[in-house]
Amino acid sequence: MQWEAVIGLEVHVQLATQSKIFSGASTAFGAEPNTQACAVDLGLPGVLPVLNEGAVAMAVRFGLGINAEIPETSVFDRKNYFYPDLPKGYQTSQMYQPIVGPGEVEITLDDGSTKRIRVHHAHLEEDAGKSLHEDFHGMTGIDLNRAGTPLLEIVSEPDLRSAREAAAYLKAIHAIVTYLGISDGNMAEGSMRCDVNVSVRPKGQETLGTRAEIKNVNSFRFVEKAIAFEIERQVELIEDGGTVVQETRLYDPEADETRSMRTKEEANDYRYFPCPDLLPVVLDQAYVDHLRETLPELPADKRARFQDELGLSAYDASVLASSRAMAEYFETVRDVCGDAKLAANWVQVELAGRLNKEGLDIADSPVTAEQLGGLVARVKDETINGKAAKQVFAALWDGEGDSADAIIEARGLKQVTDTGAIEAMIDQVIADSPVQVAQYREAAPEKRGKMIGYFVGQVMKASRGTANPQQVNALLKDKLDNA
């Protein structure tokens, strides 16, 4: 039987506010435990929450970025449950009237085509603290630094059909929130986590299968692997005559499997009700309009512009628009050198290759976009040849010069196109290589093509890589064949 997976994601994005969603405590990552938790975060008797306007603005910007409805009124609710790192015994969230209504996100599939994934809603909520299980002699430590950190939970419709699509969706969300600057998107530090709902059904069937929820997956790779495992598990289970039970599962990256955490019967009744300490959030149209006017260009628009205006391929456009840092870098290179295709090529091949090799993010590139643009400009106007350009790039990477021009000048890498100078070098090489010349001239014409490489190499070496390779080739051929 042909099976189809139905997948929905709940992505929790940590918003990049300076202070917490309901208190003035700092949200900076990595501080000593409990040094960034004030009376409100600790849930002391008598404290009250005050909503951080910055978190509201970020949520609305996200909503505008996915063309979502922005309801005039949204309401905070309390989600009640006991847990040691949940100080108040409830999480303040938005159950019934979220701040962002239905919208949609465009994802790019492996073949370069795009698909629209509907977002059901996005709501604001506070994060919990962390339970620490190490170093406490059998006891559990509680760190409330993270308690009260603002989260935007983005809930998709079950529109995803494969692990690859889910990963692409997550990447698209990541791109949008980092483009908007509303999150640092740092998955290793937990700035983006997601819960995944997976079910399977025979292809063509309308009704949904029973779903399992995989909690708290925190990387693109793990999302893909967890879903792939879960789909296979459910299909095998059904094919072996079993049934999928509605439950919450955890993904274990080390074993690369999901494991049952609790079943529906054990699920909490969260007893949601409107938080009486917070007033409904009412957004006036002028406020929303102002936020809309100050939105940056977002990935989907950028991708379209890269294709339509710059003439890049769908693939190139999609890679270059995938993150704000990458797109901005590319656009600077292109502005400096004036050639979008060359710029795209250098950013994606030379730069991305080196960054990847060194495990660096584009934001940390030792070669600035201005420097690379200067280099590509010299390739474009043929001041240097491709080989020399690679040398210049390496030199820029190693900090051996401030600009491509300075390095070209210092190393004498300017391409030699003077025929007389090239001919002199060729004559010298021919004079120094009597054996090779003899072999060449004795060889059948169809074998000579390969043999000429030796002479080209020698001439390029003699020119320290600066001779124009096409000229060298043509002149050599002429001299060797017509002697």
Next chain:
Amino acid sequence: MHDKTLTELAAALAAGEFSSRELTESLLARIDRLDGELNSFITVTADAALEAADRADRARAAGKAGPLTGLPLALKDIFCTQGVRTSCGSRMLDNFVSPYDATVVEKLAAAGTVSLGKTNMDEFAMGSSNENSHYGPVKNPWDLAAVPGGSSGGSAAAVAAGLVPAALGTDTGGSIRQPAAFCGITGLKPTYGRVSRYGMVAYASSLDQGGPMARTAEDCALLLGAIAGHDLRDSTSVARGVPDYREELEASLSGLKIGLPREYFGDGLAPEVEAAVREAIAVYESLGASVREVSLPHTELAIPAYYVIAPAEASSNLSRYDGVRFGHRCENPTDLVDLYKRSRAEGFGEEVKRRILIGTHTLSEGFFDAYYKKAQQVRRLIRQDFLDAFEDVDVLMGPASPTPAFDLGAKKDPVSMYLQDIYTIAINLAGIPGLSVPAGFVDGRPVGLQILGPHFAESRLLNVAHRFQQATDWHRRQPAFGKENA
């Protein structure tokens, strides 16, 4: 000194008749002598009080005294006070020393007042007799066999017994007005949002409101001016200017339109209480007011709606008392669930547990719509009843409580206790201000007249109460308790 009003004490301090230190020492000595029997204080902060009194005297000497400088008062033990135990009348918080001050505590300290300590109360403000305190019941100074009312019973009894001229209370369903009535003092529940709730331990957040309790309306006006106002730390506090509540005290009542809600004079009202209230209303007529009957048709739904909404909010508000970070923790928990279960079972009293159970139930899946949502609908109807009534009249009047103070231990059944609040509870649901003034006695126990006004009509309520107190002397009467020792 102990029989003077706050206003009289302010004048005496200003005139140099005695110092704040002398006054404070005298009241501390009185508390020491009498409160063993009354049990109105949970914590007396004598050292801090004397330091504050000295500071006040120095400020006065330096010419920097304000209208409240050096005036002693007490705080219901629901207000967080930095460095002082804030128990909320519960074993759960018996060991809780607050690391911060409530906004109103900060404001009163900044105004130069001298807090003598923290007064007894029903646990987490849940009760109408002050019998639900971990620290034992408070007695009514008018009759030691009677309850002082609740939940601000300690504040009411302390003022009535002359241990302190004024105190702060809180009112979620009548907890200022009913004990004020039972103890023969004046107590005001302000409009919801008028006084910051920051640092006031929450019982039912959408209903809780702090307010003044004193001998006279004039004193309440003085105190309300010091504690009212917008607070950036409380989103539900209202950004609206604070008038000088004393300015309109003397305004004439000629032409005042008083409404008597038909539903507040029906079955269950003790005839002697009704007689006292009607006599008070006759006083108003003699002052130029007109009286008419009005109807608040949804009155009978107030108690059921309240006992859905308040416990629902309480069940959530009290979840933080889990034995993890502060408050009572059971001995040797075997695991997390055991820690939760035993800490809460040991830390909370019966009535608190009852309301947590009710609230947890009404918020549960499958019951939420039938209880919580329905109660919120009822709440809107009740609010509308009042808004409609205030279209026709300026204030509403009636009894604060259907009976005078009852005997300690008399009400064993929770529902009969809940019915005590029949005239006070709807006011919290509507968010309007309400006030109780002494209006007579039944068998030596005080009767309170309740006066209600539209949202933010505190100045008018205080004016209406003040003029009554100029025409009567019920608020001047003092209990025999403490007199022989005075």
